[in-house]
Each structure stands twice: as structure tokens, then as C-alpha cells.
Amino acid sequence: MTLKEGKEKFIQSWGALGSSWGINRTMAQIHALLLISPEALSAEEIMEELQISRGNANMNIRALIDWGLVYKELKPGERKEFFVAEKDMWEVVKNIIIQRKKRELEPMLRVLDEISSVDPDSEEAEEFIEIIREIKLFSNKADSTLDTLVKSDSNWFVGTFMKMIK
Amino acid sequence: MTLKEGKEKFIQSWGALGSSWGINRTMAQIHALLLISPEALSAEEIMEELQISRGNANMNIRALIDWGLVYKELKPGERKEFFVAEKDMWEVVKNIIIQRKKRELEPMLRVLDEISSVDPDSEEAEEFIEIIREIKLFSNKADSTLDTLVKSDSNWFVGTFMKMIK
DNA sequence: TTGTTGGTTCAGTACTTTTTGAAACTTCCT
DNA sequence: AGGAAGTTTCAAAAAGTACTGAACCAACAA
Structure with a gap:
């Protein structure tokens, strides 16, 4: 299995798992994406990767922060916000x-x-x-x-x- | 609070709880109704009490049996099926x-x-x-x-x- | 065999939740 | 003040899920 396939499969499965846990599909997918991402990602990158709209990304990232599963990370110099998942x-x-x-x-x-x-x-x-x-x-x-x-x-x-x- | 109000409130709240647990509202309500019912109930009685259709009642009762939360009870002499909830x-x-x-x-x-x-x-x-x-x-x-x-x-x-x- | 009671199925409909996308807002730079 | 880069909000649309009701099946009694 290639890295790309593996990542996709993980994101997809984590999304499905989330659905049955009161965490909606997209929210769980964003969490999965951040979990396997060694770097913090911006909203843009998340939108791009998961093919979702800006509004959707924004709302679900917010909800994830609310649940304490994702943290906002501000890189010095950058005005953009970046996000990292709690990995433990x-x-x-x-x-x-x-x-x-x-x-x-x-x-x-x-x-x-x-x-x-x-x-x-x-x-x-x-x-x-x-x-x-x-x-x-x-x-x-x-x-x-x-x-x-x-x-x-x-x-x-x-x-x-x-x-x-x- | 009257008994009737209490029962309704319980059924309603148990239903809401179920929704966030991958158990649909009606399924959880049927379970609640059976939980607080000292007697086994027939499909008819459940339909009547919760104001739901025959098909809906049937499908959800079956799902509950599948989850091991409800048992079918056959009363001797009666052709109808009755249902009781696991109360423990x-x-x-x-x-x-x-x-x-x-x-x-x-x-x-x-x-x-x-x-x-x-x-x-x-x-x-x-x-x-x-x-x-x-x-x-x-x-x-x-x-x-x-x-x-x-x-x-x-x-x-x-x-x-x-x-x-x- | 026919009628009655009860159980099951499922296509279509109703309802709920999620997603989009565009407008509004905020912050910071010039 | 004006503009660029980014974030937030939310009404409308789409997608997903649950419910109805009528047709069908099964068991039994007359």
C-alpha cells in the first residue's frame, strides 16, 4: 500500500467511526488528517486536502477545538492560523x-x-x-x-x- | 409531577440520549417505554403509546432485540408477540x-x-x-x-x- | 377455502443534519 | 482611509436518515 492510499484509508475510516460517535464525518476527517500530519496545517490546506468548503472547514475546526481534540497554533510572522491535533x-x-x-x-x-x-x-x-x-x-x-x-x-x-x- | 408526565419526560429524554449514541430516537423511546412498563407490551400497545406506525414499531423492536436490549415474550394462548426490556x-x-x-x-x-x-x-x-x-x-x-x-x-x-x- | 389477526417489507415521503458559498467582519499593513 | 489577507456567519441547497402506509406473507379458525 502506498502512503497516499494509506492516508486516505485512515481518513476515510476515522470519518466513518466518528459518525457513529456523535462526531460528524467531516469533523472526524479533519481530526484524522491532523493526526497523521507531522506539521500543523492551515484552514486552506485542510479545505484542499478534504475537498470541503471554507465554511465547513471553519465550523468543524472550531468544534474540534471545542472538544479539546485540536489546538490552534500561531506561527510567528504568519498571520494565518495553523492547527494541530492532540496526538496522545x-x-x-x-x-x-x-x-x-x-x-x-x-x-x-x-x-x-x-x-x-x-x-x-x-x-x-x-x-x-x-x-x-x-x-x-x-x-x-x-x-x-x-x-x-x-x-x-x-x-x-x-x-x-x-x-x-x- | 404526575405519573403520566414523569413517564413522558423519561421516554422523551431517553430518546434524546439515544440519538447521540447511534441508537435512533424511536428505538430509544421504545426501549424507555418498555423499561418503565411493569408488563410486557404488544406491538399495538407500543404503536399506540408512542404514536408511531406499524412498520416503524416493527423495525425498531427488531433492532432492539438484535442489540440484546429487548426480549420477545410469547404468552401462552396469545398469538400476539409481547416485548420486555432488559432492566438490569x-x-x-x-x-x-x-x-x-x-x-x-x-x-x-x-x-x-x-x-x-x-x-x-x-x-x-x-x-x-x-x-x-x-x-x-x-x-x-x-x-x-x-x-x-x-x-x-x-x-x-x-x-x-x-x-x-x- | 376463506376470513381474520398479526408480522414483515420497502418505495416514497418527511424530517434532520450537514455543507456550501457568498457576504460580513476583523486585523493588519501602507 | 483603503486594501489585502484571513476568519466567521448563516440562509439556502444538498445529502442523509427515519417514518409511513399499503401490499404482502404466515398462521390459524371457521
Whole structure:
């Protein structure tokens, strides 16, 4: 396989993977492109490489920065902005966990709390409250487990955890 | 909050959560409805409750069974099929991990392997191979960690792991 | 065999999300 | 102030995804 083919295949696959993770195709492709790029790239270069419009590039780069997966890099002398990807996979995953926890798990916990206030004025209501209570319990565990996971470092993940768990 | 409001809110929120997890809104809503239903429900009842068409109900129920989140229940005497949700949250999460691992992580591992065969015939190619190697290493770790996680049981998750990690 | 109940399929439609491209804005230089 | 280089925004269009409803299939009962 040639380098060009390999790069294309990687960008394409990373894009597909992203789609099923709430990260849109283009966003994931930009991330992939930056991941395998030894140099920081400008918006122009990204547009060119992925054949996308300026607006699209701009919005998705912004979103990537927002997720903490890409950094802006200002080269001295250049007025243009350049972008680099976070290349430590553990950092990437950690940032995704942080964002999704904030965007999805936390709102759900709030909803579960609200819902718990249903009047237990019937057999059915009691059963409902009990099921919600169990879901809440589980979600809270997941929440604090993720917190701990995010605080731990890469070495812990690749080393200790694997041994501990085996 | 009344029981009716609570149920609606839960179904609605679970649906929204699903959307960001590659599980479509209706599928997640059916799952929510079954989760909070003490009785198994028929397709008719689900259609009625969520105001969806027969085709939609059928396809999504089947997908849920496919994901291992819902079971078919045949009541003796009744020709109709009834459905119940898996109510153990740990089982639910485990099944989702299993499915997504199979659908997303494993194909990505295969692609990474293919890509590794790029000719290291330039500085750039060597850097590319190295980055891919790191991603592969990380993905393999994630893969086996998830395997172990899935094999472990609920008690381990809610008990030991939490203490261990603190 | 015919009618009834329930399940499945899928082409067309409706809805949602993403992308484009052009205009507006910002910064800096002369 | 005017202009060049770059970035941001957003309405409209395109692409992608989900849903409907009607036709079809299967099992059973009369």
C-alpha cells in the first residue's frame, strides 16, 4: 500500500467511526488528517486536502477545538492560523469522555432527579419510581467512575488497570 | 409531577440520549417505554403509546432485540408477540459495548492492520507508520479492556471497581 | 377455502443534519 | 482611509436518515 492510499484509508475510516460517535464525518476527517500530519496545517490546506468548503472547514475546526481534540497554533510572522491535533490517544479519549459526560450524562441525571418527584399515589407509580431509582443509582456510579477514570493518567490505563483487571 | 408526565419526560429524554449514541430516537423511546412498563407490551400497545406506525414499531423492536436490549415474550394462548426490556442497567450497557465493539472497534482494528503495510520508503511514510502503530496499540488495549469489562459482572462494577479506583 | 389477526417489507415521503458559498467582519499593513 | 489577507456567519441547497402506509406473507379458525 502506498502512503497516499494509506492516508486516505485512515481518513476515510476515522470519518466513518466518528459518525457513529456523535462526531460528524467531516469533523472526524479533519481530526484524522491532523493526526497523521507531522506539521500543523492551515484552514486552506485542510479545505484542499478534504475537498470541503471554507465554511465547513471553519465550523468543524472550531468544534474540534471545542472538544479539546485540536489546538490552534500561531506561527510567528504568519498571520494565518495553523492547527494541530492532540496526538496522545488517551488524551483524545479523555476529552471525549469529559464532553459527552457533560452533554449527555449530566442532563440525564438532572432529568432523573426531576422525575423522582412523581407522586407515589398508586401501585404503578411506585414501580415507576423504583425503576427510575435504579437507573439513577447506576448513572451516578457511571458518573463517578468516569470522573475517576478521567483523573487517572495514561500509564495507569495502559499498565496497572490491565494487570489489575486480569 | 404526575405519573403520566414523569413517564413522558423519561421516554422523551431517553430518546434524546439515544440519538447521540447511534441508537435512533424511536428505538430509544421504545426501549424507555418498555423499561418503565411493569408488563410486557404488544406491538399495538407500543404503536399506540408512542404514536408511531406499524412498520416503524416493527423495525425498531427488531433492532432492539438484535442489540440484546429487548426480549420477545410469547404468552401462552396469545398469538400476539409481547416485548420486555432488559432492566438490569449493567446488562444493557454490556450489550451496547459488545455491539459497538463488534461494529466499530473491530473494523477499525482491521483497517489499522491493513494500513500498517504502507512502504516505509520515505521520512514521511515512517512517521505515518509510527502514528498508526501508536493508535493500534491504544486500540488493542481498549479492545482487551472492554473484553474484560464485559466478562466481569455487575457486582464487580458497582462494588470492587469503585473502591479500587478511589 | 376463506376470513381474520398479526408480522414483515420497502418505495416514497418527511424530517434532520450537514455543507456550501457568498457576504460580513476583523486585523493588519501602507 | 483603503486594501489585502484571513476568519466567521448563516440562509439556502444538498445529502442523509427515519417514518409511513399499503401490499404482502404466515398462521390459524371457521
